[in-house]
Amino acid sequence: MENNLTYTRNGDYLIPDLKLEETKPLGRYGRMRRDYLKEHRPVLFNAMMVSGKLYPHLSEIEQTMNRRLEQMMPELMQAAGVTEELKARDPMTWVGLMNTCKAQAEEILLTELIYS
Numbered sequence: 001m002e003n004n005l006t007y008t009r010n011g012d013y014l015i016p017d018l019k020l021e022e023t024k025p026l027g028r029y030g031r032m033r034r035d036y037l038k039e040h041r042p043v044l045f046n047a048m049m050v051s052g053k054l055y056p057h058l059s060e061i062e063q064t065m066n067r068r069l070e071q072m073m074p075e076l077m078q079a080a081g082v083t084e085e086l087k088a089r090d091p092m093t094w095v096g097l098m099n100t101c102k103a104q105a106e107e108i109l110l111t112e113l114i115y116s
Contacts, residue, residue: 005050016050023055030062033114061113068109069102076101 007014026034034054037045048054080097087094 018050023059026055026058027062027066029065029114030058032110033061034058036115065109065113068113069105072105072108073101076105 006017008017009015034045037048037054045054048057077098080101082094082097082101086097
């Protein structure tokens with residue numbers, strides 16, 4: 001493993017010169033993954049942070065979660081009977097079913113991608 005870190009002497013200590021890359025703000029799922037790693041996997045969190053791999057990992061998790069949600073929602077909607085006709089006829093039932101489908105998809109994906 002190549003180490004490209006530089007250090008600054010501060011008294012008797014060498015302090016690594018860590019620089020953060022310019023990044024866009026994390027979305028909900030990236031922040032959830034970051035919080036999980038920080039709280040439950042601190043060694044991995046610190047290693048990824050020092051190596052500069054943390055943000056790309058969090059960004060990838062964010063994109064994967066959103067992509068998988070888009071793929072799962074139509075299947076869950078069809079299984080629950082969520083249709084445009086239902087939306088026009090009974091909007092409150094439609095909203096309830098949509099929220100249920102989204103919660104179901106998120107629960108599956110959170111277990112698979114965030115909390116693993």
